[in-house]
Amino acid sequence: MSSAYPRLFSPLTLRRQSLRNRVVHASMSTRYVSEGRVTNKLIDYHVNRARGGAAMLVTEPLNLLPRQRNPQKVRVLEAANAPGLSRWASEVRSAGALLLGQVQDPGRGRHQAGRNHDAIGPSALPDDLSWTVPHALDTDEVAALVSDFAAGALVLRDAGFAGVEISAGHGHLFHQFLAARSNRRNDRYGGALEARVRLLTDLCRELRARCGDEFLIGVKLPAEDGLVGGIGAEEAEGITRHVHATGVVDYLTWCWGSHSRHLGWHLPDLHGVRSPYVARIAELGRLAPGVAIGALGLITDPNEGERIVRDGLADLVMLGRPLVTDAAWARKAAEGREAQIRYCVSCNTCWGAIISQGTLACDNNPRVGESDEADWRPAPANKARRVVVVGAGPAGLEAAWVAAARGHDVTVFGASVEVGGKTRLHTLLPGGENLSSVFDYQFLRAREHGARFALGQRTNLAAVLALAPDVVVLAAGATPAWPEWLPADYRDAELFPDVRTLANSLVRRSATTAVAALPRTQGLAVVYDHDHSAFTYATVQRLAECFSEVAIVTPREGVAEEEPLVNRQGIQRRLAELGVRVYGFAQPRFDERITEGRLALGSVLVERELAVLENVVLLAHAMPRVPNDELTAPLRAAGVEVHTIGDCHAPRSLLVATQEGNRVALAI
Numbered sequence: 056m057s058s059a060y061p062r063l064f065s066p067l068t069l070r071r072q073s074l075r076n077r078v079v080h081a082s083m084s085t086r087y088v089s090e091g092r093v094t095n096k097l098i099d100y101h102v103n104r105a106r107g108g109a110a111m112l113v114t115e116p117l118n119l120l121p122r123q124r125n126p127q128k129v130r131v132l133e134a135a136n137a138p139g140l141s142r143w144a145s146e147v148r149s150a151g152a153l154l155l156g157q158v159q160d161p162g163r164g165r166h167q168a169g170r171n172h173d174a175i176g177p178s179a180l181p182d183d184l185s186w187t188v189p190h191a192l193d194t195d196e197v198a199a200l201v202s203d204f205a206a207g208a209l210v211l212r213d214a215g216f217a218g219v220e221i222s223a224g225h226g227h228l229f230h231q232f233l234a235a236r237s238n239r240r241n242d243r244y245g246g247a248l249e250a251r252v253r254l255l256t257d258l259c260r261e262l263r264a265r266c267g268d269e270f271l272i273g274v275k276l277p278a279e280d281g282l283v284g285g286i287g288a289e290e291a292e293g294i295t296r297h298v299h300a301t302g303v304v305d306y307l308t309w310c311w312g313s314h315s316r317h318l319g320w321h322l323p324d325l326h327g328v329r330s331p332y333v334a335r336i337a338e339l340g341r342l343a344p345g346v347a348i349g350a351l352g353l354i355t356d357p358n359e360g361e362r363i364v365r366d367g368l369a370d371l372v373m374l375g376r377p378l379v380t381d382a383a384w385a386r387k388a389a390e391g392r393e394a395q396i397r398y399c400v401s402c403n404t405c406w407g408a409i410i411s412q413g414t415l416a417c418d419n420n421p422r423v424g425e426s427d428e429a430d431w432r433p434a435p436a437n438k439a440r441r442v443v444v445v446g447a448g449p450a451g452l453e454a455a456w457v458a459a460a461r462g463h464d465v466t467v468f469g470a471s472v473e474v475g476g477k478t479r480l481h482t483l484l485p486g487g488e489n490l491s492s493v494f495d496y497q498f499l500r501a502r503e504h505g506a507r508f509a510l511g512q513r514t515n516l517a518a519v520l521a522l523a524p525d526v527v528v529l530a531a532g533a534t535p536a537w538p539e540w541l542p543a544d545y546r547d548a549e550l551f552p553d554v555r556t557l558a559n560s561l562v563r564r565s566a567t568t569a570v571a572a573l574p575r576t577q578g579l580a581v582v583y584d585h586d587h588s589a590f591t592y593a594t595v596q597r598l599a600e601c602f603s604e605v606a607i608v609t610p611r612e613g614v615a616e617e618e619p620l621v622n623r624q625g626i627q628r629r630l631a632e633l634g635v636r637v638y639g640f641a642q643p644r645f646d647e648r649i650t651e652g653r654l655a656l657g658s659v660l661v662e663r664e665l666a667v668l669e670n671v672v673l674l675a676h677a678m679p680r681v682p683n684d685e686l687t688a689p690l691r692a693a694g695v696e697v698h699t700i701g702d703c704h705a706p707r708s709l710l711v712a713t714q715e716g717n718r719v720a721l722a723i
């Protein structure tokens with residue numbers, strides 16, 4: 056037991072099954088399943104979280120019904136999967152944790168592009184996001200779901216799973232039955248709340264009857280979906296009471312949002328407060344005495360977890376993204392090694408990765424899904440080499456700490472006096488605060504392993520060669536390109552900054568005085584958006600606090616197309632709240648009218664002037680970036696082994712930066 060977090064690391068018994076502490080891995084889709092089969096990677100992912108100290112792990116949704124054939128989910132009924140299921144459960148148990156399978160059907164819900172052509176649902180009404188209209192199940196078909204799900208759960212129990220969690224929120228099938236908005240039935244599964252909840256409560260009872268007294272049953276309920284006719288406070292309370300009244304449930308947790316404009320609510324980020332749902336979860340939990348309550352949603356820090364259990368707000372601390380970022384979150388916290396945790400930065404890259412048909416990925420964990428992931432330490436190099444890293448952003452720092460940890464002699468050059476590169480600037484903008492965990496972790500580890508830092512000077516060929524390096528890792532980032540439509544002679548004019556320069560000056564402006572206390576500049580600030588990433592919108596958000604009017608002009612249809620849908624929704628909402636105008640499919644037609652504060656916008660689709668913006672006092676541009684790779688050729692010509700990584704190789708994302716930094720340091 057840790058002295059720092061005695062409550063978080065106190066054991067709990069649920070139905071004669073012991074949890075060694077209160078840390079639970081919330082269900083996360085990994086896309087590690089192949090052709091419906093349990094894979095080694097899927098098992099490794101969970102075993103690493105068990106080795107990393109979590110007490111209980113909820114799997115991603117499994118195919119439990121005969122009709123569920125999605126190849127990205129494990130087909131529990133397939134005989135060929137039996138050994139894999141048993142190994143999955145037993146390896147997690149051997150590593151000290153319990154494994155629960157998730158019971159779910161998406162129903163009409165879909166958050167990828169397109170519609171779900173195989174959807175079932177309570178009523179033939181469109182999904183609020185994908186507009187999928189499901190086949191409305193008849194009464195017998197609904198009743199069959201109950202026994203079919205329970206039959207699938209029995210297979211799990213026999214394979215050694217400790218229990219199941221029913222995913223009844225997130226806008227999926229059970230949620231669709233619970234909400235009057237999507238359930239217009241007039242049989243025993245529709246009408247008043249007590250009928251709409253019947254599919255769920257029948258299933259809870261059937262699971263208990265079929266799977267016995269020791270089998271754990273958890274339920275993830277909807278707390279609020281923000282939709283008219285959906286789940287509001289009253290419905291959530293009623294549902295909780297009904298589920299509690301079954302007397303068979305072991306734990307409850309709640310999630311927010313649904314398949315709608317509020318999909319992003321289920322993944323809160325730093326644009327709001329930390330742990331935003333805990334207080335409401337505690338309130339709902341009080342309606343279910345005797346049932347363990349799971350706190351969930353942007354709980355990233357062990358102190359938050361400790362407070363939640365200590366104050367009696369919940370019994371379990373459920374972590375989704377934080378355990379993707381660090382499989383050993385719990386073990387490190389318990390051992391007083393909090394500074395060695397790679398913290399979730401709520402960028403939602405993980406969600407974007409699985410939705411775009413990739414596997415789980417993480418900006419702050421380049422090792423996610425590796426078999427040796429939990430508490431990973433780089434293996435020593437065969438031969439220590441002299442390594443120079445140029446660039447102290449996340450790509451360079453990742454390479455630096457891993458190379459230093461492997462025993463190489465590492466020197467890092469950084470142009471700024473502080474490490475972190477552009478990511479550090481992002482931390483000073485709205486919503487970016489937690490990103491500091493990326494470079495803080497890397498910098499601490501690099502220093503710990505003896506890397507030397509030469510910061511605050513842009514290095515050059517001679518300075519690098521003077522160190523007689525065996526290897527140079529170039530991670531000097533990239534510089535925004537100059538827009539074609541803006542004459543080059545405006546480069547030094549303050550009125551036409553690139554978005555990074557703009558962000559810097561906004562951050563400086565607000566560094567000493569609260570933004571709200573500063574006078575707003577009257578006039579229209581325009582941002583030409585050829586970037587579509589979070590950094591640009593964080594800058595725009597700050598800009599909107601400083602100028603009376605702000606507009607975004609972009610050649611694409613809307614905004615934030617490089618961001619996962621869950622983030623895009625938040626960005627769109629914040630821009631709307633701030634009154635930022637968006638001109639899509641548009642490009643500035645820059646001419647002398649700008650001297651009178653007028654900017655014409657042309658259509659990118661047809662030869663037409665779309666609008667003339669008046670009173671323009673600032674015209675900023677967020678452009679694709681150009682690699683800062685000028686040292687590559689001369690170093691190679693000097694016979695040095697050179698690796699370019701991150702934006703310096705080709706301008707991409709933070710995810711690629713940390714991945715490439717890690718990979719290159721393991722290769723040298």
Ligand SMILES: Cc1cc2nc3c(=O)[nH]c(=O)nc-3n(C[C@H](O)[C@H](O)[C@H](O)COP(=O)(O)O)c2cc1C
Pocket residue numbers: 081082083084085115116157222225275310321322323351352353354373374375376377405406407409
């Ligand atoms: C990549 C990703 C995949 C997820 N997959 C599931 C899922 O399959 N089933 C589910 O109930 N919740 C899923 N969730 C939601 C999480 O279980 C959890 O409710 C959410 O991430 C909020 O917790 P956190 O702030 O600790 O991440 C997923 C979340 C993410 C980010």
